[in-house]
Amino acid sequence: MxxxxxxxxxxxxxxxxxxxxxxxxxxxxxxxxxxxxxxEIYLADGTQEFLSLNxxxxxxxxxxxxxxxxxxxxxxxAVKNGSTFPSNFTSVKTVATACDxxxxxxxxxxNLAPDTEYVYxxxxxxxxxxxxxxxxxxxxxxxxxxxxxxQIGASGNATTDGTNWCNTVSVANTMFPNTSLMVSAGDQVDxxxxxxxxxxxxxxxxxxSYAFAPTxxxxxxxxxxxxxxxxxxxxxxxxxxxxxxxIMGETPAGGDYWYTYNNTLFIHINDNNLSGAEHQxxxxxxxxxxxxxxxxxxVMHKSLFSGGGNYVKDPLVxxxxxxxxxxxxxxxxxxxxxxxxxxxxxxxxxxxxxPNPSSAKSVNNPEGILYxxxxxxxxxxxxxxxxxxDSPHVAAKEKNTMTFANVEIxxxxxxxxxxxxxxxxxxxxxxxxxGVSDEDNGNVALKKPYTTSGxxxxxxxxxxxxxxGKSLTDGNVASADAKYDDVSYTGFNQHSExxxxxxYASITVDLGETYQLNKFTAHVATQLQxxxxxxxKSVEFYVSDDNATWKQVGSVTPNDSNESKTTDATLLLEKAxxxxxxxxxxxxxxxxxxxxxEVEAFEYIRENLxxxxxxxxxGxxxxxxxxxxxxxxGITLTDGxxxxxxxxxxxxxxxxxxxxxxxxxxxxYFSVEVDLGDSYYLDEFVAYVATVYNTSGILxxxxxxxYVSDDNxxxxxxxxxxxxxxxxxxxxxATVTLENSVKGRYVQYRFTPAKSWxxxxxxxxxxxxxxxxxxxxxxxxxxxxxxxxxxKVDSVDYLLVKRACFKTYTLNEEETLRADVNxxxxxxxTDYLLVKRIAFGTYxxx
Numbered sequence: 001m002x003x004x005x006x007x008x009x010x011x012x013x014x015x016x017x018x019x020x021x022x023x024x025x026x027x028x029x030x031x032x033x034x035x036x037x038x039x040e041i042y043l044a045d046g047t048q049e050f051l052s053l054n055x056x057x058x059x060x061x062x063x064x065x066x067x068x069x070x071x072x073x074x075x076x077x078a079v080k081n082g083s084t085f086p087s088n089f090t091s092v093k094t095v096a097t098a099c100d101x102x103x104x105x106x107x108x109x110x111n112l113a114p115d116t117e118y119v120y121x122x123x124x125x126x127x128x129x130x131x132x133x134x135x136x137x138x139x140x141x142x143x144x145x146x147x148x149x150x151q152i153g154a155s156g157n158a159t160t161d162g163t164n165w166c167n168t169v170s171v172a173n174t175m176f177p178n179t180s181l182m183v184s185a186g187d188q189v190d191x192x193x194x195x196x197x198x199x200x201x202x203x204x205x206x207x208x209s210y211a212f213a214p215t216x217x218x219x220x221x222x223x224x225x226x227x228x229x230x231x232x233x234x235x236x237x238x239x240x241x242x243x244x245x246x247i248m249g250e251t252p253a254g255g256d257y258w259y260t261y262n263n264t265l266f267i268h269i270n271d272n273n274l275s276g277a278e279h280q281x282x283x284x285x286x287x288x289x290x291x292x293x294x295x296x297x298x299v300m301h302k303s304l305f306s307g308g309g310n311y312v313k314d315p316l317v318x319x320x321x322x323x324x325x326x327x328x329x330x331x332x333x334x335x336x337x338x339x340x341x342x343x344x345x346x347x348x349x350x351x352x353x354x355p356n357p358s359s360a361k362s363v364n365n366p367e368g369i370l371y372x373x374x375x376x377x378x379x380x381x382x383x384x385x386x387x388x389x390d391s392p393h394v395a396a397k398e399k400n401t402m403t404f405a406n407v408e409i410x411x412x413x414x415x416x417x418x419x420x421x422x423x424x425x426x427x428x429x430x431x432x433x434x435g436v437s438d439e440d441n442g443n444v445a446l447k448k449p450y451t452t453s454g455x456x457x458x459x460x461x462x463x464x465x466x467x468x469g470k471s472l473t474d475g476n477v478a479s480a481d482a483k484y485d486d487v488s489y490t491g492f493n494q495h496s497e498x499x500x501x502x503x504y505a506s507i508t509v510d511l512g513e514t515y516q517l518n519k520f521t522a523h524v525a526t527q528l529q530x531x532x533x534x535x536x537k538s539v540e541f542y543v544s545d546d547n548a549t550w551k552q553v554g555s556v557t558p559n560d561s562n563e564s565k566t567t568d569a570t571l572l573l574e575k576a577x578x579x580x581x582x583x584x585x586x587x588x589x590x591x592x593x594x595x596x597x598e599v600e601a602f603e604y605i606r607e608n609l610x611x612x613x614x615x616x617x618x619g620x621x622x623x624x625x626x627x628x629x630x631x632x633x634g635i636t637l638t639d640g641x642x643x644x645x646x647x648x649x650x651x652x653x654x655x656x657x658x659x660x661x662x663x664x665x666x667x668x669y670f671s672v673e674v675d676l677g678d679s680y681y682l683d684e685f686v687a688y689v690a691t692v693y694n695t696s697g698i699l700x701x702x703x704x705x706x707y708v709s710d711d712n713x714x715x716x717x718x719x720x721x722x723x724x725x726x727x728x729x730x731x732x733x734a735t736v737t738l739e740n741s742v743k744g745r746y747v748q749y750r751f752t753p754a755k756s757w758x759x760x761x762x763x764x765x766x767x768x769x770x771x772x773x774x775x776x777x778x779x780x781x782x783x784x785x786x787x788x789x790x791x792k793v794d795s796v797d798y799l800l801v802k803r804a805c806f807k808t809y810t811l812n813e814e815e816t817l818r819a820d821v822n823x824x825x826x827x828x829x830t831d832y833l834l835v836k837r838i839a840f841g842t843y844x845x846x
Contacts (some may be wrong), residue, residue, distance in 0.1 A: 013231040019453040048122060048129055050202060050235060055211045058260045059137060062109045062211055065237035069122040071096045073105040077120035085119060085131055099234060102224065108236045109557060114139045132208040137180050142262055144181035145172045145210070146405040146416070148338035148374020151219060152471035153190035153197040154381040162200025165378040169204040172404050175424060179406070181261060182210040185338030185374045186217025192230040192253065203236070213259070213266065214238070217301040217338065221272040222252030230254075238268070247600045248282035249273040258286040263294035264409055271300045276322045283330055296409055298327060298335045303373040307348060308340025308383050312390060327337060327369060328352045333432065334370045334414060341383045343418055344397040345428055361641070362431040370432060372416060375403035388633065396428040403427060404433065407666035408725070412475060414484050425646040444517075445473050445509050445601040454505025454586070456593075464491025464595065469714070471598075472507055477523045478566045478597040484529040492586060492594040496616035504585040507599050514545065516576040519602035520553075522569045522584050525595035528563045535560040537589035539569040543579030553577050566597055576604035608675050609682075610638050610747070610765040619670035621658035623758075629656025629759065636761075637672060643761040647730040649694040654731075654759040657751065668842025669705075669750040672763055681741040682718070683768025687749050688731045690759030690833055699754035700725040703833045704734045708744030718742050720822065720830050725754075731761050741768035752833065767813035784845045785838045787811070787819045798835040805832050821845065 017393065027542070054063040064075050067410040073096055078089035094105035105124070112118065115138040122129045152161045172179070189197035214220075214236050220232030230253035241247060249270040251256040252337055258267045267286050269279050276447040283723035287296070302319050304327075310316050327335060328351075347355040348368035356368055371393075376382060391397070402421040407414070415431040450473060456463045457577060466472060467487050492505035499505050503542045507522075520541045527534045537735040542550040579781040582601050586594045615638055621628045629650070631637060636655055643653040657670035664670055672687075692699050700723040707715035723734040745795045749766050785793040787800045801819050803809035806825050811819055811827065819827050821834040837843035 010727055012646055019340060022702050026235075030818050035348040036608050041707050043512075048124055048127060050198065051122060051129070051132075051208055052202065052235055052237065053132070053134065053208050053210065053212060054237050055213045055239065055259045055261070055266075056108055056110070057141075058326045059114070059142075060110065060112045061239070062108070062304070063237040063239060064109065064122070065104060065106045065235070065587075067099070067102045067104055068127070069102045070125050072125045073103070073107075075107045075120055075122055077109050077118055079113070080088055080117040080119045080133060081649040084828075085121060090537045092788065108239075109669060112136050134209045135180055135209070137177065137262065137310075138579070139262060140409040142181070143176060143179055143406055143408045144183055144261075145176065145179055146183050146185070146336055146372070146374055146407055147172075147377040148343075148403070149187045149217070149341055149376050149381075150184070150201060150378045150783075151187040151190050151217075151341075151376070152195060152201045152378060154219075155379075158194075158197050158200045159208065161378045161380040162203050164380070166204040168377045168402060169206050171421050172406070172423060173206050173209075173417075175419070180209075180211055181213065183205075183266070183299060183336065185213055185299060185336055186215035187219045187338060188217070188232075188235075189212055190219050190380070191725070192220050192226055192232060195231075198231070198235055201700065202514045207713045212236075213268065213299070215268045215338075216251070216253045216255075216270040216272060216300050217325070218272055220253050221270065221301075221518070223272050226551050228252060243282055243285045248278040248680075249275065250278075256282040258280050258282075258290075260290055260293060262409070263411060264298045264300060265290045265293040265619075267297070268299045270658030271302050271319060271323065274318070274322055276326060277325070280326050280329075285327065287330060293686065295334075295409060295414055296330070296332050298332045299749050300335065300337050301471050302339045303371065304335065305346040305371040305393045306337070306340045306342070307344030307385050307391045307394040308342040308373065309386060310340050310383070311386060324352045332369055333418075334372065334435075336372050336374065338374045340373055341376045341381050342373065342397060342399045343401060343403050343427055344373040344385075344391075344394050345416075345418075345430055346371040346393050349393060353393075355395075357395065360846065362430065362433065364433045365433070368434060370430070372405070374405065375401055375418075375839055377402060377404055377421070379493040395430075398427050402425065425644070426644050442602045442605060443475075443600045444515050444603045445599060446475050448473050448509050448511055450507055450599075451491075452490070452505075452507050452511040453498040453502065454492040454496045454594075456491045456496055462491070464489055468491045471510060472596060473599065476691065478525070478721070480564045480566065482565060482597075484531055484533050484593075484595050486526055488597050489525060489595045490597075492596060494588040494594075495593045500587070504587050505594055506583055506585050507596065508547070508581060508583045509599060509601065510547070510580065511580050511601065514578055514580045515577055515601075516604045517543065517582070517601055518573045518576040518760050519582070519600075519604075519726040520571045520582065521600040522558075522586070523566050523597040523599070524558055524569055524586070524596070525593075526558075526565055526567050527591075528561065528565045529595065531593075532591050533593045533595055534589060534591040535569075536586045536594045537569055538587045538669045539571075540587065541571050542583040542585065543577050544581040544583070545579060547581045550583060551577075564619065580731055606684075606766045608764045609676050609680060609767055610763055611640050613638050613674050613676055615672055615674040615763070616714045617655060617670075617672050618667075618756075619657040619661045621656045621661060627656070629654055631655045637763050638674065638797065639762075641762065643690070643731050645729045646730075648740075649690055649696060649698050649757075649759050651730070653761045654690055655761075656787040657758040659753055659756050664753075664755055668840065669752050670758055671751070672749045672760065673712065674747045674749075674763060675712070676745050676747065679743060679745040680767050681739045681740070681743050681766075682708060682747070682765055683741040684764075684766035685718065685736045685747065685749070686762075686764040686766075687734045687751070688761040688763075689751070690761070691756075694729050694759060696757075697755050698757045698759055699731060700734070701751040701758050702754045703750075703752040703830065705737045705750040705752075707748040708742050709748065710744055710745040712746045715748055716742065716744070717822075721813075722829050738768065740771040742771075747833065752837070782814075782818045784818060784823075785835045787815050787835070789814070789818065793835060793838045798832060798839050801827065803831045805829055
């Protein structure tokens, strides 16, 4: 795959051969322009051409298609072993179909093992291609690349589009080198019969390593507006494309098809055909053939719920009327589409059409369907975006950006992250989890590595083994009717050598990083199992930072249930403990056996009381009444979404405050006032502010102050912090943490700018323990801020405090008392800024 070579044959019989390096073979391809040396067209000696590796019927298969002038052809493949082609390969003859002056060869590689690298080559008569490679996915989880609308040639320059397309494939491969599947939302080319455009589309040297799954777009599809002809089926070989021998959703390009990949059913439909009955029949047949899939994904070209302008046009209105009832009937999890040349992600759409903004970044066990629109993967053409009012179904969107997405799939999660090709930055990410209780979402032990001691063995072989070394943190708890020999149980025994030595059996989990933990659970078998099995006498829980020094945090006596064969030994702490390693120790009782199904640990997550609460923002910059960096929908600052680390100041998560605003001129600060809806004891306040990273004269504010109130009128100072500007990331948290909580319903954040702007992304508030303050001693009878005791606070005073902060002046005891404006028994930059503001009349000592 690393050798690169090109040869170009120009139409009208002009043959130009370009040799690169010391390559031993030459390649030819019909094209109008010369491709860059970062690409190659897949030919062997000028006669084999247009090799395409496609998905097979399931993850154990790959389809392959190419062209050659003779009817004789085969594909040879084997498990990769060294740098030469293995001698023990499998050979599959092709089915050859006459096409113009050549033949299209199609074959299927079968019986592919999971998580294995293969080598393959194509053979026609005596002509043998170079070696190509691909790797299959593991069986437990996989990821795939999702791309939208390469549409090579749409810009008017197929070569430029091809170069950009190759760059997207290359970036995706660099970021996710172990990915095997690539799913396209359609419009591979602009002209369905252009050999030039297909040449450029297939010019990436990486494509023959992907199981490519194309969708028929309107430009691929041979629709009437594009001449009614299509070469789509000449370039791709898709599986499972008939029902009872009939192609459904057919146009000149082909029709619908499906395949499975591990736990997921993919159905691609040709939405150029508007026969709802045909598509419905095809989808029904695919579901009936694959009833036990964990995830069901529909791929179609036209995005039914996009943020692009096509959404409001008649063809899409008609498409929604046809397809939405079908999609809703079969309850797909996700619908992937393109066509609009913008990126957008919908909310979960329920009842066919109703957006449900249930979460900013993820949703658990949701109702409804997620609709994703892939942006352009080649920059060949861009469209505009609809306004928020015209697209209330859209949760995230971006235009004029070349993108691709990576999708990670497990039994319990579907996570899609969209990236910009040019800088690999994240546009958006969203995760769906299902089959997981809300509580399990905080289980930080899930799928973490661990070690055990005390598993029962006979001659070194475990009687009830820890299957694959991952049974105890795989998220699968034994069912209520599972027997002790169920694979979800691992068997520990008091007669094992390790138990006799330690006095307990144990499971030690490495969480990978330190967490604050407040709940621990072990799922163990009870006496209902029979065979002399009972719940352990006790389960002890320990934590450690170094896997050597252990601290016991508690123990429980499991209920040896008479109702269930599995019981939960759960320890719930009032105060969280810190640790990276957790050790569960099982102390046996009357029974020699201890059968364990699963262990869990839960992170203590404090509730952000400000989330989704109403607030008032003062000082947002406007021009002629229009905000330059607006608070979109009045929810940006409490929506739970923080600007990405690489976001610019123009990112919609930022709200822009400027000193030109009348509010700042009157008060000397900007403010955000949040109504928590009820009164709480509060001990932590956080604001995410833009840093110098954003450039354009933007710095983190020089001071953030926090005030609380019970009536939204009388404000009490709670604390302040000087944010630390950071040129390596977009925004930083400015955090005020109180030793003693303060009570209030309303929270006011005040920001003093360093220059003209303060860009704010989010504010948060956290509840603390109730605190009753002791009686305060009499305050010193001094004027705070009046350092030189001249009965006024002026520039002399704040210069003295500034010099004291920089250690160029030493305050005496009385001066120190007057300079400590916030009464925290120290003189620092906060005091200097407060004295400065007192002098300018923008702050009054409470």
